[in-house]
Amino acid sequence: MPKKKLSEAVPGGGPGGSGATSYDVAELAGVSQSAVSRAFRKGASIAPKTREKIMRAAKQLGYQPNAFARGLITRRTNLVAVVISNLTNLYYPEVLAELTQRLSAVGHRVLLFSLASESEIDEMLGLIWPYRVDGAIIAARLKDDQIRQFNDRGIPIILYNRVGEAEPAASVACDSAAGTRELIKGLLAAGHQRFGIIAGPEDSYVGEERLESARRHLAAAGIEPFLYRGGFDYRSGEEGLRALMEQAGGKLDAVIATNDAMAMGAIDCARSTYDLAIPDQISIVGFDGVGPATWSGYQLTTIRQPVRRMAQAAVDMLIERIEQPGMIPEQRLFGGELLPGRSARLG
Amino acid sequence: MPKKKLSEAVPGGGPGGSGATSYDVAELAGVSQSAVSRAFRKGASIAPKTREKIMRAAKQLGYQPNAFARGLITRRTNLVAVVISNLTNLYYPEVLAELTQRLSAVGHRVLLFSLASESEIDEMLGLIWPYRVDGAIIAARLKDDQIRQFNDRGIPIILYNRVGEAEPAASVACDSAAGTRELIKGLLAAGHQRFGIIAGPEDSYVGEERLESARRHLAAAGIEPFLYRGGFDYRSGEEGLRALMEQAGGKLDAVIATNDAMAMGAIDCARSTYDLAIPDQISIVGFDGVGPATWSGYQLTTIRQPVRRMAQAAVDMLIERIEQPGMIPEQRLFGGELLPGRSARLG
DNA sequence: ATTCATGTTGCATCCGAAGTCAAAACTGGC
DNA sequence: GCCAGTTTTGACTTCGGATGCAACATGAAT
Numbered sequence: 001m002p003k004k005k006l007s008e009a010v011p012g013g014g015p016g017g018s019g020a021t022s023y024d025v026a027e028l029a030g031v032s033q034s035a036v037s038r039a040f041r042k043g044a045s046i047a048p049k050t051r052e053k054i055m056r057a058a059k060q061l062g063y064q065p066n067a068f069a070r071g072l073i074t075r076r077t078n079l080v081a082v083v084i085s086n087l088t089n090l091y092y093p094e095v096l097a098e099l100t101q102r103l104s105a106v107g108h109r110v111l112l113f114s115l116a117s118e119s120e121i122d123e124m125l126g127l128i129w130p131y132r133v134d135g136a137i138i139a140a141r142l143k144d145d146q147i148r149q150f151n152d153r154g155i156p157i158i159l160y161n162r163v164g165e166a167e168p169a170a171s172v173a174c175d176s177a178a179g180t181r182e183l184i185k186g187l188l189a190a191g192h193q194r195f196g197i198i199a200g201p202e203d204s205y206v207g208e209e210r211l212e213s214a215r216r217h218l219a220a221a222g223i224e225p226f227l228y229r230g231g232f233d234y235r236s237g238e239e240g241l242r243a244l245m246e247q248a249g250g251k252l253d254a255v256i257a258t259n260d261a262m263a264m265g266a267i268d269c270a271r272s273t274y275d276l277a278i279p280d281q282i283s284i285v286g287f288d289g290v291g292p293a294t295w296s297g298y299q300l301t302t303i304r305q306p307v308r309r310m311a312q313a314a315v316d317m318l319i320e321r322i323e324q325p326g327m328i329p330e331q332r333l334f335g336g337e338l339l340p341g342r343s344a345r346l347g
Numbered sequence: 348m349p350k351k352k353l354s355e356a357v358p359g360g361g362p363g364g365s366g367a368t369s370y371d372v373a374e375l376a377g378v379s380q381s382a383v384s385r386a387f388r389k390g391a392s393i394a395p396k397t398r399e400k401i402m403r404a405a406k407q408l409g410y411q412p413n414a415f416a417r418g419l420i421t422r423r424t425n426l427v428a429v430v431i432s433n434l435t436n437l438y439y440p441e442v443l444a445e446l447t448q449r450l451s452a453v454g455h456r457v458l459l460f461s462l463a464s465e466s467e468i469d470e471m472l473g474l475i476w477p478y479r480v481d482g483a484i485i486a487a488r489l490k491d492d493q494i495r496q497f498n499d500r501g502i503p504i505i506l507y508n509r510v511g512e513a514e515p516a517a518s519v520a521c522d523s524a525a526g527t528r529e530l531i532k533g534l535l536a537a538g539h540q541r542f543g544i545i546a547g548p549e550d551s552y553v554g555e556e557r558l559e560s561a562r563r564h565l566a567a568a569g570i571e572p573f574l575y576r577g578g579f580d581y582r583s584g585e586e587g588l589r590a591l592m593e594q595a596g597g598k599l600d601a602v603i604a605t606n607d608a609m610a611m612g613a614i615d616c617a618r619s620t621y622d623l624a625i626p627d628q629i630s631i632v633g634f635d636g637v638g639p640a641t642w643s644g645y646q647l648t649t650i651r652q653p654v655r656r657m658a659q660a661a662v663d664m665l666i667e668r669i670e671q672p673g674m675i676p677e678q679r680l681f682g683g684e685l686l687p688g689r690s691a692r693l694g
Numbered sequence: 695a696t697t698c699a700t701g702t703t704g705c706a707t708c709c710g711a712a713g714t715c716a717a718a719a720c721t722g723g724c
Numbered sequence: 725g726c727c728a729g730t731t732t733t734g735a736c737t738t739c740g741g742a743t744g745c746a747a748c749a750t751g752a753a754t
Contacts, residue, residue, distance in 0.1 A: 022740065023740080032703070032705080033740085034705080034741090035702090035704080038703090038742085044743095045702065050702080062499075064477045065477055065740085066477060066740055066741065067478045069419055069739070072709045072710065087441075087447070090638075093439070096434060096461075101463060109478065110459040110460075112459040113447070114444050114448060116448060130413060132414070132415060234638070234639075268642060292639060296585065296615045296619055297611070297615040378733080378734085380710085381712080381736095382732090384710095384712055384713085387711090392733090393732070393733085412711065413710055413711065416710035418711095419738090420710085421711085
């Protein structure tokens, strides 16, 4: 009785029960298990008509190679971890959708992790390791030692809109500084004098970059802006506008919000609470170019991140680093597109 | 030489390289591989101080059990497939965030699939099978034969805001009919006479339910509404309002949009194109209760789906069915919450 | 017909953890 | 100190597919 490892009779009795294995297919096709394995590996040494015979048997049994068995032996899992800090942000769903589809297109599956707070990262890493992912795309703030853990394990990662500090890490980001500079150049050219900034939380990398850039360019024009710190959400925008108006004694020419959600909050607040006409009485700009920014109720003046290109780049870079480990981490910075909108007067 | 299967010297030389196995830990701790395995399985027969010794060795090597090896032998992968048709919808990111976090909390990982179009489902199923997921949560429209494939393979699924037709399937949904009835009851009580409906695409299950319910309740009051079919997005809402105004000869009392995004589009269009005051000159209602619905610029009158409770229920039901296969599929219908908002006059 | 190159095939082994089972190490009672 | 009863332990096998290697088939060249 040389045949072994044949799965039990299918419980349901129907064709293609859950557990057809390569041995089952081999038996039905009258070949060895190795042949079945080869039939499913493109480029393997197998006669076309044998493959065809095997494929026919496989289809009949509803056989699909077990990714766990395959991953165990090949050490390639075709899994990519995607870590996104807060999904309820308006911006990330778009990124996630792009990443998921592009990763699928190149044969990888997405293992999704979302964080309720950045402090959960270490805990989450412990959940990633067992799955031996081939790589990771991370849109959350990793500390150097966390990046190092990936490097030590030889798992390539791409940071999305973040960059490593001491530890080398490949990254894809939108040029926040340049985008902010464009906006400010326009606002200054249009003659705005009294500026307010609605910034994000201090632990946001892009938020700080945008804030920093805004301050620098305003300072170059001899302007000291009022500042409010929010949480990147709509309510922070409303609250921020109120706070800034207070600080500025009601006289504010322009408000720079470091993302669109806050800009929209500021716009609604300016209209409803202060009865200001936008952009005639006050200019408000955002950053990101999320969907609602182009809604006719807002028509936000903002910088649109080239999400599709960025996602494509992240996936390409990751695959490249998976195929060819040990490459020097590359950093790609994308320029955003200025959406003129109608929420600000630009010169 | 009885010791075998020890991994090579760690390439990086650092502690905790990528490939520590249970054999490595066993050697370092001076025990057998079986002991290591037991140390990581709660409830296994192992002396507390042996476990401690092993855990220390494991930590030193950065060892984490290989989920692929474990999954292969236990036939439990701790993976749950989550399928979401279009992520760029405002509603689903919230659902996804909830699902991901709750699944994590019960020890499951999310394998995410997103669809560019519903026609890709068959293709996507082929990508799911190899991973032998323990279960699936599906917010996309499955045909009966697709549901059957899950049933045949013994993979429990929960349909989210969808229900099976002929084929039995567990599901979690928000009661669209009841929610719509509430809205219409209110609108009728406030004396609205001329109604328009901005519906979603015909292949949306919830969309059709809401439309159907709206028509029925209006018919009961002897009202025949104008109808426009959109695509569930903001632009459809704008376009829809325009189309309805045209149909109604500019005289429209109330507009029922079958989701919030379209309702917001309709509101903006009513204000900017027709210069109508909301809700004084026209009432507009939505459905879902997405984030922007409560923004002060909209304050949408809508039905909020209890997303958190629904996600929790979906996860609970799924886990239950994973632990105890063969249960009769249960269907849970949740009532929504009426958010009065300020976009409609309700009686 | 013989030889050699090329293309296919099957056998045996491996990946890494989990579980079975029998042997070994404790435990307490006398 | 000995014995029965209970933990605890390690050797061995298993999950399902991939792959090196040797055996085999095929066809062309001699």
